[in-house]
Amino acid sequence: MKINRNESNIHWNCISCLTSSWALCDYFRDNNNNINNNNNNNNNNNNNSTFMKSNKMAILTKTVHEWLEDVHNKRLSTASSAENFKFHKSRIRHLSGPGTFPEKDDALGQGGVLYWMSRDQRVQDNWAFIYAQRLAIKFKVPLQVCFCLVPAYQADTLRQFAFMIGGLTEVEQECRSLNIPFHLLITSNQIDRPEDVSSGCKHRWSDENARFNQTDQVEKNFLYETYVAKSVVGLAKLLNVGCLVTDFCPLRAPRSWIKKIIDELPNNIPFCEVDAHNIVPVWCGSEKREYSARTIRSKLFEQSPKFLTDFPPIIKHTCSSETTVLPPPVNWELILSNYVGDKSVKPVDWAVPGTRAGLEVLYEFIGKRLKKFDPHRNDPAHPALSGLSPWLHFGQIAPQRAVLEVVAVQKHFGRSADIFIEECFNRRELAENFCFHTHSYDSIKGALDWARESLMTHSTDKRDPAYSKTQMETAQTNDDLWNAAQRQLVLKGKMHWFLRQYWAKKILEWCAEGPESAIQIAIYLNDRYSLDGTDPNGYVGIMWAICGVHDQGWPERPIFGKIRYMNYKGCLRKFSVPTFVSRYPEKLG
Numbered sequence: 368m369k370i371n372r373n374e375s376n377i378h379w380n381c382i383s384c385l386t387s388s389w390a391l392c393d394y395f396r397d398n399n400n401n402i403n404n405n406n407n408n409n410n411n412n413n414n415n416s417t418f419m420k421s422n423k424m425a426i427l428t429k430t431v432h433e434w435l436e437d438v439h440n441k442r443l444s445t446a447s448s449a450e451n452f453k454f455h456k457s458r459i460r461h462l463s464g465p466g467t468f469p470e471k472d473d474a475l476g477q478g479g480v481l482y483w484m485s486r487d488q489r490v491q492d493n494w495a496f497i498y499a500q501r502l503a504i505k506f507k508v509p510l511q512v513c514f515c516l517v518p519a520y521q522a523d524t525l526r527q528f529a530f531m532i533g534g535l536t537e538v539e540q541e542c543r544s545l546n547i548p549f550h551l552l553i554t555s556n557q558i559d560r561p562e563d564v565s566s567g568c569k570h571r572w573s574d575e576n577a578r579f580n581q582t583d584q585v586e587k588n589f590l591y592e593t594y595v596a597k598s599v600v601g602l603a604k605l606l607n608v609g610c611l612v613t614d615f616c617p618l619r620a621p622r623s624w625i626k627k628i629i630d631e632l633p634n635n636i637p638f639c640e641v642d643a644h645n646i647v648p649v650w651c652g653s654e655k656r657e658y659s660a661r662t663i664r665s666k667l668f669e670q671s672p673k674f675l676t677d678f679p680p681i682i683k684h685t686c687s688s689e690t691t692v693l694p695p696p697v698n699w700e701l702i703l704s705n706y707v708g709d710k711s712v713k714p715v716d717w718a719v720p721g722t723r724a725g726l727e728v729l730y731e732f733i734g735k736r737l738k739k740f741d742p743h744r745n746d747p748a749h750p751a752l753s754g755l756s757p758w759l760h761f762g763q764i765a766p767q768r769a770v771l772e773v774v775a776v777q778k779h780f781g782r783s784a785d786i787f788i789e790e791c792f793n794r795r796e797l798a799e800n801f802c803f804h805t806h807s808y809d810s811i812k813g814a815l816d817w818a819r820e821s822l823m824t825h826s827t828d829k830r831d832p833a834y835s836k837t838q839m840e841t842a843q844t845n846d847d848l849w850n851a852a853q854r855q856l857v858l859k860g861k862m863h864w865f866l867r868q869y870w871a872k873k874i875l876e877w878c879a880e881g882p883e884s885a886i887q888i889a890i891y892l893n894d895r896y897s898l899d900g901t902d903p904n905g906y907v908g909i910m911w912a913i914c915g916v917h918d919q920g921w922p923e924r925p926i927f928g929k930i931r932y933m934n935y936k937g938c939l940r941k942f943s944v945p946t947f948v949s950r951y952p953e954k955l956g
Contacts, residue, residue, distance in 0.1 A: 434730050435723070438768070439680070442491065446679035449501035455673060458494055458648050463629045464610075464637035478607030479509030479691070483599050485624075486616040487643040487762035488514070488534050489722045490541045492678045495614040495641035500681055502610055509691040510684045511606060512542055513550040515598050516702070517591055520620055523895050524712035526860055529703060530898055533720030534763045536699045543693060545683045551697045552598040591620060596627040603636060614762070615642040617649060617803035617903060645796050646767045647674050649803045652796055656804035659917050660789075663797050671792075677771060712896060715860045718757050725758030729769055733776060740783035747852075747863035748946040753787065756861070760899035766791055798907035801916065809890055809906050811883045814914035821928030822914065826881035828926045833879040836888050841955045847948050848938055849873050853892070854951035860898040864908075865941075871912035872933050876926055886913050 429437070446452035482499035490496060496512075503510035514535060522528035535551075542549040603611055611632065613625070625640065632638055642648035647670045657663040718724075732753045743751035758764045770791050777784040807813040811822060834844055842850040842857070852866040862870065871889045878885035889909045894900035910916040913930065920929040938944055 431727050431730050435726060438726065438772075441677050441771075442680040445677040448504065448682045449497045449679050450504040452497070452501070452679040454498060454501060457651050458641055458674075459498060460615075460640045460650065462625065462638040462640055463632060464634060478609050479503055479511060479686075480506075480610045480612060481603055481606060481608040482510070482512045483611060483613040484512055484514045484538070485614055485621060487614040487765075488531070488538055489763050489765070490538055490545070490681050491722065492765040492768045493614070493681070493762075494643040494678075495612055496643070496681055497679060498639070498641050499610075499612040500684065502612070503684065503686055506609070507686045508609065509548075509687050511548045511550065511608070511691075512538075513552055513599065513602055514538070515552040515595050517595060518706060518708055520591055520901075522708065523900060524709040525706055526712045526714050526896070527898060527900065528706050528708060529714040530718065530720045530757060531761055532699055532703050534722070534758075534761055536697075537721040537723065539697055539699075543696075545681060546687070546693070547684050548691065548693050549697070550602060550694060551702075552602060553702075592623050592627040595624040596631045599628055600631045603632065608636065611636055611638045613638075613640055615640050615644060615649070617799050618808075618901070619806070644762065644766065645799055646770065646792055647671065647796060649796070649799050653800055653804075657797060657800050660793055660797050663800060664793050667793055667796060675767070675770070675774075678765075678768075709895070712857075715898070717859065718898060720757075720761070720763065722758075722763050725755065725764035726768070728754055728758065729764065729772060733772060737773065737776075737780050737783055737787065741781075741786055742783075744786065745865045746942040747866050748943045752863070753791075754861075756902075756904070757898035760902045760904075766795060795904060797917065798903040801907050801910075802903040808903075808910065809886065811886060811914060813910060814916060817920055818915040818928075818930060821920070821923065822882040822930065825926050825928045830877055830879045830926065832877060834877045836891070839874060839877070839888065840892060844873075844877070846873065846935065848935060848944050851948040851951040854953060854955060856892065856896045857955055858951065858953065860896060862897065863947075866947075867908055868912045869933050869938060871909050872927075872931075875913045875930070882913060886910070889913065 480499045480503040482496055484496070487493050487495060499512075500510050518528055522531055539549045539551075599611075611628075616622070629638060642650070645652070647667050651670060651674075653663055653666050657666075732755070736751050736753070739749070739751040740753075743749040753769070755764065755769060759766055759769075770788055773780075773784050773787050773791075777788070801813075802808040805813045811819055814822070832845060838844065839853065840857075842853040844850055848866075849870060852862055852870045855866075856862045856870075871885075874889050875882060875885040878888060886909060889912075890906070893905050893909065897905065899905060907916060911918055915930045918931055921931050923929050924932060935944075
């Protein structure tokens with residue numbers, strides 16, 4: 368099949384679907400009932416459809432409470448609990464300890480199962496949590512959850528930290544309601560049990576952050592690994608658990624934490640990793656780094672019938688031991704007040720953290736904006752995007768839930784639904800694939816040879832104009848569209864995805880220090896101000912714009928070499944630039 372030259376025109380996360388993508392979407396549409404039947408086979412007592420059978424108008428007339436109740440009922444119709452659900456073991460990787468899988472290990476201790484929640488910060492629709500409860504029910508042992516705070520990595524600023532803490536507050540509350548102990552661990556030389564959090568964590572936390580500020584990045588990474596491993600392994604030993612389960616992230620820092628825990632965890636405790644973030648687990652999607660959306664699409668397509676199912680519910684846990692007690696509530700206000708990172712970037716008021724709030728945004732998107740998604744998704748002046756990225760980034764909602772709900776109404780929204788599925792499934796998991804298989808996913812070293820050589824050939828080309836990092840951060844350029852996009856990022860913690868590619872390419876055009884510095888400036892600005900910073904989608908978006916990742920070579924030109932070029936006039940032809948610019952007139956300091 369001849370590939371359209373415009374296939375690589377990814378608007379940050381994605382762009383138009385091609386012929387093979389439409390085949391994937393047609394498959395979902397035509398086989399909706401088959402997927403329902405597959406889900407219902409997991410439940411011997413309930414034959415209700417897993418997918419919503421209401422039409423578009425029914426969705427629009429349902430209240431958000433009714434819609435959320437529908438989502439809950441879908442879980443119940445899938446299976447009564449994780450125990451009764453046919454869990455695909457290919458979602459799991461056995462990392463260390465005895466046995467191929469903990470389920471085959473009859474020596475699972477009475478200390479129970481500990482789920483180390485990290486990337487996927489939610490209770491429901493969480494494959495790692497589901498697997499942990501499945502094990503605990505099978506062996507009739509307690510289930511406990513811990514979360515290790517690493518504020519210097521997880522949240523560059525108060526904006527991101529406050530959003531994460533808001534979501535974790537909801538997680539702890541739901542765990543308590545389900546009789547599942549939740550332990551908050553703060554990176555330090557000792558385990559910080561919840562009862563310790565309210566007394567003296569400020570001193571320890573401040574001491575550790577002061578030490579971070581006095582060391583280079585290599586030493587900081589070592590400290591993160593050490594503190595995370597000591598906290599998680601220490602808690603596992605203290606609780607005498609029989610199994611440790613965690614979720615998956617393809618980025619370097621979380622991978623290094625995993626390796627350190629493998630080194631320090633007693634060899635009689637099985638340690639497993641579950642990909643709870645992707646529909647098709649990243650290690651199943653492809654064994655190599657994929658060249659483009661086209662090359663990975665068929666691989667995801669082939670496996671989607673197996674993995675694109677609804678979720679069984681996390682239920683009240685009734686298995687406990689004499690030593691299992693619910694810890695005292697975490698003092699989240701104290702945790703937030705003791706944040707010692709960058710407080711200059713304030714929280715935003717448009718995004719309410721937590722799973723419920725994220726699902727409400729999904730509800731509003733399907734009911735109000737999904738129909739506009741196809742014609743207006745690339746128009747920054749028109750509200751048509753899902754707006755889900757903060758909740759997806761912090762794992763407060765599952766991408767699979769978003770896809771399931773759009774698949775359920777796909778026949779009513781046609782191309783708009785098809786394109787959203789392409790973006791949330793294929794393009795997003797392409798970014799996961801890139802970061803998983805590319806160590807230097809945030810550097811010019813991660814570019815293909817043709818792109819890297821072309822960029823380096825033009826690295827000393829004169830930039831006119833040329834702007835410093837400070838000038839760009841404060842939106843002091845001669846480009847009113849770029850300035851408005853930067854102000855949106857700084858003030859709102861987000862940027863329209865079409866503008867993100869234009870924004871990043873202009874950084875390359877203006878950065879006199881060359882392409883590597885341009886990449887680092889773009890990453891710095893995105894990770895500091897965006898609610899979804901430090902994310903595979905963000906890194907891949909920048910690498911697409913500056914290094915041609917998942918793109919192809921174009922006619923050579925100054926500065927850009929063979930990298931795709933974008934300009935102001937092109938934006939004027941696509942949307943009303945003055946309308947967007949008028950929304951962000953504020954000057955930055």
